[in-house]
Amino acid sequence: MDIIQKLIQDVARARTSYLENIAELSEAQARWKPEAEAWNILEITEHLFWAEQGGLLGMWKSLTAIRDGGMIRTFESNHKNMSIEQVIELTWKTKEIVPDIAAPRLGSSFAFWKSSLQSLQEVLDVFGHDLQEDELKLQAQPHPISGALDFHQRIEFLRFHIDRHREQVAQLLSMMNSSVLKIQEDPDI
Template identity: 25%
Template sequence: MNENEKIREEILNTVNGLSDEQLNANPEKGRWSIIQVLDHLYLMERAITKSIADKLKSDERVQAVDKPIELTVNRDVKVEAPSYVVPSDSFQTLDEVKDKLAESRSAFVQLVHNADENDLEQKSFPHPLFKDLSLKQWIPFVGFHEKRHLLQIEELKSKL
């Protein structure tokens, strides 16, 4: 979880100082704006938190072998975001998105903190590419996913 916090801090430091107009600008046609990337991170963390919570409540145990989730940061492999984590096109301020990110992170941290270690190891749910991931692997996956998008934010920022 410490690594997740470091990556989130890097992301917020990267976007600090940009105006809401810059954050909402689309420097490349057909790609997300920086604010949309941040909104996607919020939606993703919220979805993962909900899925972990649902699995923790379930009696179903499907153990998964560890997957190479660190490959998530490889941006050469394009991944289509599932519809439920596609951000809206609406104008948002950095403060609004920071509040949403703080809320999703707080819920994620609380859930993980209160989870039983055995449940995290013995329960899983599928990832679109990696297939079944243990709940325990979903925790660092959040950080790798954000690191992937940190690189995207830096690319977008350089094109503003």
């Protein structure tokens, strides 16, 4: 298996794991929040869609521009040869503010956002077939927080980002279950 297909499969596994964790949630459960300013699972899922869609569009635009000569074909970056985890460690604060373009903003049904997030795997698969191995280390479009990344790092970011929010969802589910147990034990709460 080549490097590109392994990266794509890593994203597919992260996506499948995320979607399996939320598959059985009701609309009400997906909208539950432990506090007003926290995102609920529906909002996290919508955010994942917007962030990945923007990342895929940006990668494809960059790749097309590089191939057409409209963008410099460069291998230089402050983050050259770093894993995405190393880049995040260097560039992110503990709690980042989401760029507006990736913020949840439309709401709608939980089923819609789960389906929309799943649909991006097909787009990523096609992109992976288009991308050539000698292009992996070319600088892609910058990430809004981390800055310059190559295509390898941008695809790694998709996996990292889904996994990061899968962990957040696991925490929300744990809090939700704890709240339900407290109510069942003491209906006066």
